[in-house]
Amino acid sequence: MTTTNPRAGFHPTTARAPVSLPPMPGERQARAAYPPVDLERSWLDGEELRFAREGGFDRALAMGFFLLRIPDGLHTAPGDRFATHFHEEPAGDDLDPYRGYRHADVPGTYQGYFDREHDQWENFYIERANWALLPPEVSRLGHGMTALGVAVLRAVLRHVAVPEELWSRVSGGLTDNGGHQMLAFNHFRSRKDTRGCKFHRDSGWVTVLRSFEPGLLALIDGELGAVDPEPGYFIVNFGSSLEVLTSALPHPVRANVHGVVSTERSAGRADRISYVTFLDSALDGTVYQLDHGTARPVQSVADFAAQEVSRTYDNDGAL
Template sequence: MTTANSRTARAHFHPTTARAPVSLPPMPGEQQAQAAYPPVDLERSWFDGDELLFEREGGFDRALAKGFFLLRIPDGLDTGPGDRFAAHFHEDPASDDLDPYRGYRHADVPGTYQGYFDREHDQWENFYIERVNWSLLPPEVTELGHRMTGLGVAVLCAVLRHVQVPQDLWSEVSGGLSDNGGHQMLAFNHFRSQKETRGCKFHRDSGWVTVLRSFEPGLLALIDGELGAVNPEPGHFIVNFGSSLEVLTSALPRPVRANVHGVVSTERSAGRADRISYVTFLDSALDGTVYRLDHGTAHPVQSVADFAAQEVSRTYDNDGAL
């Protein structure tokens, strides 16, 4: 299993993709954040077939610029299994009906950077599992994973179409993700309120599209130089864009932003459940290439493996900078 430290050691910072350092305040507690940072006015969207529609005129372009938007959960998509898994994966078995969702701190998940992680500098504890290993999950969680990744791939294709990336380049530049290949990972998060530190560090996602199931305020994002609260909306996923999409579109008339975000320090009174969330991370295959599109030509910039190491190395450390 690859650790954040080993990834840091082999990170090669690229002059084009390693963006300028960002000055950010210390991650606040949730009460301080609620008082200090207003909610971001997120665009609301839904799918009609493969067409991504937005409630407001110009909503698609504003979503690309903010890096976040709300996506209506389709009828018939049951998030209950994922909700239960996120709430219980870190617990030991207790000999009841929830045991299929417990005991994953000790699960042996083959492959790189998968399994249980206890974050030294964060309230975060995570369980990461790539699609090839989803058979280790309860079947209903596996089904939800496929549905969520399907939505994420559909978002990616809708964005590439909207910003006019030639369709014959989609599979190449996305490392096969546009054809439902690439790197598809489920990540379940539990924020331990008894641990007096940040929820998680400010960071950018490294891939293409992230589909987030969140339940309460606490996610902060830096948009147009200002921190704001990216709050969940009942019946919706939160979607945000990753750095691979930002690099690809940086020279286009409508570039996509991968904005910096993180989670506040969770504060709880006795008896109140901790914060949980879960996501699908959609990325290129690690043996692929990061591209920048310019005048209809895809220019290779960096290997996906080096780009991922570069981005992840700054997500889990404790240097207070990004």
């Protein structure tokens, strides 16, 4: 689907060129049409991000997606349960701590339950300052996933030679475990006859995704491919703030376009679920571009986030 939107009001540096995309397919059509992407596999070794294949780091930066091994001791089962049940009403059993979040009162901007008008998506978003509202074991998982994401960000900035004295400023404090750290839980309602979620780019720095089945499509080198999960790994992708920062460097980081197919289910089969940590700068921060060792401010994070969010959840199909 081709956009002719002149993008009035979009920032010339951060908006990027329009992208032509097909309509989001259903999962059966996607399996037949789009082969899996050969993702790089990685693990964290202290502060170092190691890749299984030579040159894997640079390929991961160019693809915008890679697999990160889940560390021993990081227990994902609580997050799996929460993603499965957060949208349900309490039922008077042991799973009730994971239910009832459609009605949760979460203080702060852009948090709580969202019923997406144009997508199968329904979400529960909650920022780190409010994780005490979650079951304690889910909060612990959130802290573990964000620690992984921050470690990935620091390793990437080191790899592409961003001066370390700039890290905290350009990331809005995220490299020092500040910034904006959000948990997002997703349920895709197969009974809703629409796309899973729109093709979009993440707006922040690093996203750490726990997914369970194929259905994520990404535009890599001009071709759509399936970004499939692998047991024992998170899927990591890069956000637009990192792409903008590194766009003039010898090895820029790509924030590639991605979305989720329409979930199709036979009777009795559970719907698709997933959950992520989004790592971003605080809304009162600044988006920067690195130019010959100087961090040049290009846009406020608040304006950038509004620009990106408007393209993620609307119904025009354009990006």
